[in-house]
Amino acid sequence: MINVEVNGLKYEADGGEMLLTLLRRIGINVPTVCNIDGLPPTGSCRMCVVEVEGQRNLVPSCAFPVFEGMKVNTNSHRAVDARKAIVELLLANHPEDCFYCERNGSCQLQELSESLGVRSRRYVGQKNEHPVDLSGASIVRDPAKCILCGKCVRVCEEIQGVSCIDFIGRGSHATVGTAFGEGLNISSCVNCGQCVTICPTGALIGQSHVDRVLNAIEDPELHVVVQHAPSVSISIGDDFGIPVGDDLMGVMHAAMRRLGFDAVFDTSFSADLTIMEEATELVHRVKTGGVLPMFTSCSPGWIKFVETFYPEFIPNLSSCKSPQQMLGAVIKTFYAERAGIDPHKVFSVSVMPCTAKKFEAGRPEMGRDGYSDVDAVLTTRELAQLIRMHGIDLRSLQPEPADTPFGVRSTAGKIFGASGGVMEAALRSAYYFLTGTELKAVRVEAVRGLNGIKEAHIDINGLNVGVAVANGLGNAKKLLEMIKSGEKTDLHFIEVMTCPGGCVGGGGQPYGTNRDRVLTRIQSLYSIDANESLRVSHKNPEILQLYKDYLGEPNGEKSHHLLHTYYHERETLI
Amino acid sequence: MSTAQENSIASGVREILADYQGAGRDALIPILQEIQTRQGFLSREAVVEVGKFLHLPASKIFGVATFYNQFRFTPQGKFHIQVCRGTACHVKGSAAILEAMKRELKVAPGETTRDGLFSLEVVACIGACGLAPVINVNGNFHANLTTQAVPRILDTYRKQK
Numbered sequence: 228m229i230n231v232e233v234n235g236l237k238y239e240a241d242g243g244e245m246l247l248t249l250l251r252r253i254g255i256n257v258p259t260v261c262n263i264d265g266l267p268p269t270g271s272c273r274m275c276v277v278e279v280e281g282q283r284n285l286v287p288s289c290a291f292p293v294f295e296g297m298k299v300n301t302n303s304h305r306a307v308d309a310r311k312a313i314v315e316l317l318l319a320n321h322p323e324d325c326f327y328c329e330r331n332g333s334c335q336l337q338e339l340s341e342s343l344g345v346r347s348r349r350y351v352g353q354k355n356e357h358p359v360d361l362s363g364a365s366i367v368r369d370p371a372k373c374i375l376c377g378k379c380v381r382v383c384e385e386i387q388g389v390s391c392i393d394f395i396g397r398g399s400h401a402t403v404g405t406a407f408g409e410g411l412n413i414s415s416c417v418n419c420g421q422c423v424t425i426c427p428t429g430a431l432i433g434q435s436h437v438d439r440v441l442n443a444i445e446d447p448e449l450h451v452v453v454q455h456a457p458s459v460s461i462s463i464g465d466d467f468g469i470p471v472g473d474d475l476m477g478v479m480h481a482a483m484r485r486l487g488f489d490a491v492f493d494t495s496f497s498a499d500l501t502i503m504e505e506a507t508e509l510v511h512r513v514k515t516g517g518v519l520p521m522f523t524s525c526s527p528g529w530i531k532f533v534e535t536f537y538p539e540f541i542p543n544l545s546s547c548k549s550p551q552q553m554l555g556a557v558i559k560t561f562y563a564e565r566a567g568i569d570p571h572k573v574f575s576v577s578v579m580p581c582t583a584k585k586f587e588a589g590r591p592e593m594g595r596d597g598y599s600d601v602d603a604v605l606t607t608r609e610l611a612q613l614i615r616m617h618g619i620d621l622r623s624l625q626p627e628p629a630d631t632p633f634g635v636r637s638t639a640g641k642i643f644g645a646s647g648g649v650m651e652a653a654l655r656s657a658y659y660f661l662t663g664t665e666l667k668a669v670r671v672e673a674v675r676g677l678n679g680i681k682e683a684h685i686d687i688n689g690l691n692v693g694v695a696v697a698n699g700l701g702n703a704k705k706l707l708e709m710i711k712s713g714e715k716t717d718l719h720f721i722e723v724m725t726c727p728g729g730c731v732g733g734g735g736q737p738y739g740t741n742r743d744r745v746l747t748r749i750q751s752l753y754s755i756d757a758n759e760s761l762r763v764s765h766k767n768p769e770i771l772q773l774y775k776d777y778l779g780e781p782n783g784e785k786s787h788h789l790l791h792t793y794y795h796e797r798e799t800l801i
Numbered sequence: 802m803s804t805a806q807e808n809s810i811a812s813g814v815r816e817i818l819a820d821y822q823g824a825g826r827d828a829l830i831p832i833l834q835e836i837q838t839r840q841g842f843l844s845r846e847a848v849v850e851v852g853k854f855l856h857l858p859a860s861k862i863f864g865v866a867t868f869y870n871q872f873r874f875t876p877q878g879k880f881h882i883q884v885c886r887g888t889a890c891h892v893k894g895s896a897a898i899l900e901a902m903k904r905e906l907k908v909a910p911g912e913t914t915r916d917g918l919f920s921l922e923v924v925a926c927i928g929a930c931g932l933a934p935v936i937n938v939n940g941n942f943h944a945n946l947t948t949q950a951v952p953r954i955l956d957t958y959r960k961q962k
Binding site: 396404 | 845
């Protein structure tokens with residue numbers, strides 16, 4: 228233990244920890260711009276400077292270790308003035324177009340400018356002028372709004388292992404961009420959107436589908452249906468001041484109907500469908516000596532990652548479409564047929580915690596007869612915006628159920644939103660398919676939680692099934708390298724979620740998503756699982772009905788056409 | 802660029818890389834320098850090849866290469882024009898010379914005209930301050946320039962093609 232004095236009060240600190248960690252713990256929120264929780268500090272933004280007795284210059288608290296007898300002043304005029312000057316300098320070349328910016332109201336630069344009392348433009352620099360990159364299916368880059376904090380570059384490289392963007396140029400000409408200034412559409416970007424959620428300004432935002440959806444709702448010719456992913460109902464409350472992790476499923480259904488959607492479906496239903504197909508595929512691969520380990524295919528960022536960086540593993544990817552695309556496919560076929568609507572007149576919207584789902588919905592193989600299975604993808608943030616736009620007060624709505632025939636879900640489908648959830652759900656059903664009995668310990672504790680790579684071994688009928696779960700593509704990369712080098716040979720099934728924590732930490736989730744919120748949302752999903760009785764996909768009555776009425780059997784011919792897909796190597800060089 | 806050109810660039814790069822077997826990322830800048838010396842510029846194909854060789858993403862290589870003034874990303878023109886923007890030349894009006902060049906050639910520094918005849922580069926000081934403002938075209942110095950002289954000089958090179 229080390230004794231440190233902060234602002235005249237005495238505290239105990241751990242030897243070796245950074246000053247910022249101590250300050251956060253004792254409730255002093257020194258502002259930071261470049262700091263990323265869980266990664267080593269860069270100390271480049273200087274926003275967290277404080278005064279330390281004996282030090283001639285102000286020190287960045289994020290990169291300054293505590294020492295015995297340290298005396299710190301976080302609020303001296305000098306320190307606060309320095310922070311204010313940094314903000315004023317950042318504003319010198321920033322476009323003054325807050326009204327028209329997606330981050331209006333959620334911008335960190337606005338927040339700092341307000342809290343530090345910046346009330347005039349003190350430095351007038353040349354305004355940044357850069358073309359906006361609208362080419363990406365999921366992400367829009369507006370480098371004029373970039374303050375060069377570098378967090379997007381670090382997340383892309385250090386968390387996701389993609390490195391699609393970096394600092395380009397030098398000094399006042401520096402920007403963040405791709406090699407040769409190419410558009411994101413032809414780059415190695417996997418559309419995960421982690422850069423969007425970490426960007427302090429509006430330099431990186433999602434491609435909005437809000438207008439498409441509004442136009443479709445307005446069009447009397449169209450039958451507009453909506454589906455919502457498992458982790459949307461427990462995170463949308465964030466944007467309305469509702470406690471983090473509260474499940475708003477029923478209320479959200481009500482809000483969606485008030486927005487004008489003609490039918491409301493639950494993607495957790497098709498998560499159950501995915502499990503039926505994927506567990507069957509796994510059982511088939513194990514029994515017939517197919518390619519193992521099999522990888523999950525629900526996370527579109529991961530799919531593009533494999534196609535781009537590890538094409539040799541494409542045969543390992545499950546051929547199952549993701550739940551979004553499975554539901555999209557049965558909406559435009561089974562549902563449209565039964566309701567007597569021309570599938571071309573059905574406009575299918577999904578609400579996802581994910582930006583990569585926008586890319587996935589646009590993949591050419593995701594449709595038939597000239598229509599797409601999913602026509603528009605809203606992120607959790609965009610749904611929240613629609614709700615605000617229409618003045619719907621979530622607190623005054625009564626919960627409503629989703630519509631049949633895709634409205635009932637098991638909790639196995641719901642926990643898809645957490646890293647390890649797909650694995651757990653698949654194990655519950657694969658065990659049943661292989662043994663004919665239910666898995667006794669329904670909770671597969673070893674695959675839960677926030678560790679980057681999780682592993683478990685489960686005995687099924689004498690077969691020791693090895694499973695692993697990775698979240699964050701950087702961790703997936705480590706796992707792939709271990710398999711490639713022959714270090715890991717005992718695995719049958721691997722779940723990968725592109726985003727840290729799984730979909731609950733997705734790139735389409737409300738701004739301000741951090742590790743704590745991700746954890747709370749995960750707990751929320753598991754408590755839903757613990758408190759309901761329908762906990763396995765293969766007992767979902769609507770799933771069984773769908774197979775009876777339409778699909779036949781899992782991995783059957785109809786399923787093969789509608790619910791399975793293929794992948795291809797991408798020669799993405801930039 | 803045609804596929805044949807791309808292939809010849811890539812094979813040229815592989816020849817250079819053959820001398821760097823086992824090299825790590827610290828060899829990046831020497832490799833880029835050698836490619837530029839032999840090929841005149843850093844092409845996409847070259848950056849991609851180097852990336853595969855050193856296990857570095859293309860964005861990182863491009864980031865490093867754009868940090869330094871010495872690297873260019875378009876082939877040099879038949880006539881490579883260096884406009885000196887050193888202190889002495891600046892005092893004697895080199896900013897206007899550069900503007901005149903950009904206007905006449907319709908390219909920005911670092912770029913090459915569409916006909917491949919001229920490429921434009923800004924240099925900090927070429928050590929000929931007595932001749933300010935000065936430009937260097939393929940080793941030939943043009944001293945005490947005025948903006949009016951710029952079109953005339955360019956014309957003399959156009960005639961040489």
